[in-house]
Amino acid sequence: MDRQEPNPRIGGKGSVVFIATIAAYVASRGQTNNDYCSSKGAVVALAKALEVELAAKKIRVNSVSPGYVVTDMTLDLCDRYPWLADIMNNEPPKRLPQKAQQKPSKYSPDKFFIMASLNTKLILNTGAEIPALGLGTWQSKPGEVRAAVTYALNNGYRHIDAAYCYGNEEEVGLGLKDAFDNGKIKREDVFVTTKLWCTDHTRVEEGLDKSLKLLGLEYVDLYLMHWPIAMNPNGNHEKFPTRPDGSRDLYFERSHVSTYKDMEKLLGTGKAKAIGVANYSIRYLKELVPQVSVTPAVNQIENHILLPQQEIVDYCKELGIHVTAYSPLGSSGSPLMQLPVIQGIAQRKGCSTAAVLLSWHVACGRSVLAKSVTPSRISENLNLVPLDSNDLHEINAFIADTVAKNGFTRYVYPAFGVDFGFPDKA
Numbered sequence: 001m002d003r004q005e006p007n008p009r010i011g012g013k014g015s016v017v018f019i020a021t022i023a024a025y026v027a028s029r030g031q032t033n034n035d036y037c038s039s040k041g042a043v044v045a046l047a048k049a050l051e052v053e054l055a056a057k058k059i060r061v062n063s064v065s066p067g068y069v070v071t072d073m074t075l076d077l078c079d080r081y082p083w084l085a086d087i088m089n090n091e092p093p094k095r096l097p098q099k100a101q102q103k104p105s106k107y108s109p110d111k112f113f114i115m116a117s118l119n120t121k122l123i124l125n126t127g128a129e130i131p132a133l134g135l136g137t138w139q140s141k142p143g144e145v146r147a148a149v150t151y152a153l154n155n156g157y158r159h160i161d162a163a164y165c166y167g168n169e170e171e172v173g174l175g176l177k178d179a180f181d182n183g184k185i186k187r188e189d190v191f192v193t194t195k196l197w198c199t200d201h202t203r204v205e206e207g208l209d210k211s212l213k214l215l216g217l218e219y220v221d222l223y224l225m226h227w228p229i230a231m232n233p234n235g236n237h238e239k240f241p242t243r244p245d246g247s248r249d250l251y252f253e254r255s256h257v258s259t260y261k262d263m264e265k266l267l268g269t270g271k272a273k274a275i276g277v278a279n280y281s282i283r284y285l286k287e288l289v290p291q292v293s294v295t296p297a298v299n300q301i302e303n304h305i306l307l308p309q310q311e312i313v314d315y316c317k318e319l320g321i322h323v324t325a326y327s328p329l330g331s332s333g334s335p336l337m338q339l340p341v342i343q344g345i346a347q348r349k350g351c352s353t354a355a356v357l358l359s360w361h362v363a364c365g366r367s368v369l370a371k372s373v374t375p376s377r378i379s380e381n382l383n384l385v386p387l388d389s390n391d392l393h394e395i396n397a398f399i400a401d402t403v404a405k406n407g408f409t410r411y412v413y414p415a416f417g418v419d420f421g422f423p424d425k426a
């Protein structure tokens with residue numbers, strides 16, 4: 001549809017309303033107007049395809065993406081449905097100038113669906129797209145991870161998360177190669193992230209070179225600082241050097257800001273398309289961002305309904321930093337899948353509990369990493385589902401209760417003995 005023409009479906013009588021522009025808005029926070037429009041275009045196309053599908057089932061659609069008339073309607077919907085404003089972090093979308101307006105009163109849906117799909121692409125502050133769902137590889141054992149990566153890519157994943165510290169980059173690389181060798185998937189189709197380990201903070205380019213060699217790649221799409229703390233580069237262990245008393249051999253002479261400044265230089269080499277951070281609290285971001293020239297593209301943090309870290313998520317949004325959620329299932333053994341609130345939603349929707357946990361992030365505009373080496377689970381995790389207003393309301397209520405009780409659970413907190421500025425660890 002030409003965005004300059006009035007939407008011919010305004011005032012239709014169907015009972016389903018698609019508000020694709022809201023999804024586009026969530027996906028495009030911190031972006032330029034052009035980025036906003038292109039991500040909106042993608043969501044509109046998806047909504048229109050769904051309309052055709054629904055029409056075939058004799059379900060009438062009232063309005064498919066009011067598009068450029070998003071503003072009043074969206075603001076009105078946020079007023080009427082607080083959970084929707086919550087998703088936008090109580091920050092209603094800004095009005096786009098000189099766009100036709102729609103009367104909000106025309107829309108009174110009793111249910112919303114926030115769409116999420118495996119290949120929803122979220123946009124980084126570099127302009128690049130990051131696929132919403134990535135395959136995690138931490139604790140994926142040698143002998144398992146190569147097949148897992150190939151299986152994932154052959155079955156639709158386009159985002160792989162790796163790290164030097166995981167000790168399996170060579171196998172991850174072989175998994176990528178196997179998928180590329182079958183000719184259907186090209187390097188440029190896949191978003192690959194890896195991370196600089198703490199013992200390499202003083203030799204950043206060398207750290208990336210080691211990872212690239214192991215992965216068998218010429219570049220990564222994203223290079224992250226794994227933790228904002230350096231460890232002795234010449235200690236008694238390559239990855240986990242210790243002091244005589246057994247504690248980690250930290251290298252306080254090196255600040256995370258200096259490390260990041262060296263990471264900035266990588267952008268000119270073409271070996272990293274984007275750089276970012278991981279495990280950054282607000283305090284660390286506040287130290288870093290004013291001192292560097294390139295705002296991190298991503299902050300990869302532990303993020304799930306028992307550790308929403310909303311204050312960091314909000315702060316990243318303010319700075320235009322995309323958040324990637326790790327340990328979304330609660331890490332080893334996926335304990336979050338046992339939570340009654342998640343099981344209840346999954347039962348109602350007829351989907352897996354993993355699907356609910358993963359879809360929640362995408363509905364909120366975050367990418368999410370799920371680790372598995374089990375083919376059936378890798379496939380199961382692909383099936384992201386649309387979450388509706390009831391689902392989101394229940395999740396938000398559960399989170400509010402967790403916050404009120406201070407009942408957070410952090411599954412990943414290596415024994416650095418450093419205060420990283422996370423309120424739950426203060």
Ligand SMILES: NC(=O)c1ccc[n+]([C@@H]2O[C@H](COP(=O)([O-])OP(=O)(O)OC[C@H]3O[C@@H](n4cnc5c(N)ncnc54)[C@H](OP(=O)(O)O)[C@@H]3O)[C@@H](O)[C@H]2O)c1
Pocket residue numbers: 135136137138139161162226278279300301325326327328329330331332333334337352354369370371372373374377378380381412
């Ligand atoms: N930046 C960082 O510091 C950092 C820290 C932690 C994680 N990460 C990244 O985030 C990724 C994900 O986090 P994570 O590995 O901690 O944990 P996770 O993805 O929350 O959970 C992984 C666990 O869930 C199981 N699982 C996966 N899908 C399942 C399903 N559908 N049904 C039942 N069980 C399922 C896996 O088992 P199987 O594998 O046996 O199937 C594994 O035990 C990591 O792999 C890593 O890439 C980054």
